[in-house]
Amino acid sequence: xxxxxxxxxxxxxxxxxxxxxxxxxxxxxxxxxxxxxxxxxxxxxxxxxxxxxxxxxxxxxxxxxxxxxxxxxxxxxxxxxxxxxxxxxxxxxxxxxxxxxxxxxxxxxxxxxxxxxxxxxxxxxxxxx
Numbered sequence: 001x002x003x004x005x006x007x008x009x010x011x012x013x014x015x016x017x018x019x020x021x022x023x024x025x026x027x028x029x030x031x032x033x034x035x036x037x038x039x040x041x042x043x044x045x046x047x048x049x050x051x052x053x054x055x056x057x058x059x060x061x062x063x064x065x066x067x068x069x070x071x072x073x074x075x076x077x078x079x080x081x082x083x084x085x086x087x088x089x090x091x092x093x094x095x096x097x098x099x100x101x102x103x104x105x106x107x108x109x110x111x112x113x114x115x116x117x118x119x120x121x122x123x124x125x126x127x128x129x
Contacts, residue, residue: 006083007075008057013050018059022077028068 010018020035021027027035033047051071054060060071073080085100093099101118110118 007059007080009084009087010054010059010080014054014059017047017050017054018073018077018080021060021071021073026070026072028070030068032071 016036017032020032024031024035029044029048029051032051033042033044036042036047051060051062051069055062055071059074061074063070063072075083089095089097089100093103105118
């Protein structure tokens with residue numbers, strides 16, 4: 001399997017647009033603008049500029065359909081999440097995923113369902129050793 005190059009870390013504004021793209025698959029500037037403005041005001045040109053920067057960084061891909069540009073996330077949500085958490089783990093916990101998980105659980109209580117999923121993951125990890 002080829003190792004994919006690391007992408008730059010998205011800013012909060014870039015993550016906001018990426019979340020919409022992950023949900024929708026693809027979107028025009030207008031569609032992204034309309035979606036973001038449901039929760040907070042942001043100018044159309046601001047969305048456009050952010051997308052242009054994201055395209056230069058390699059966070060999104062852009063294709064043209066007539067006059068409209070269609071944007072898609074360059075990486076899946078899982079790939080992006082994995083990269084961000086790995087970077088955080090390296091910087092704060094010397095690469096220890098266990099320390100990262102324990103810290104996260106200590107900060108915010110987990111639901112019974114989440115704890116069940118965590119136990120299942122631990123059980124799978126123990127079986128694979």
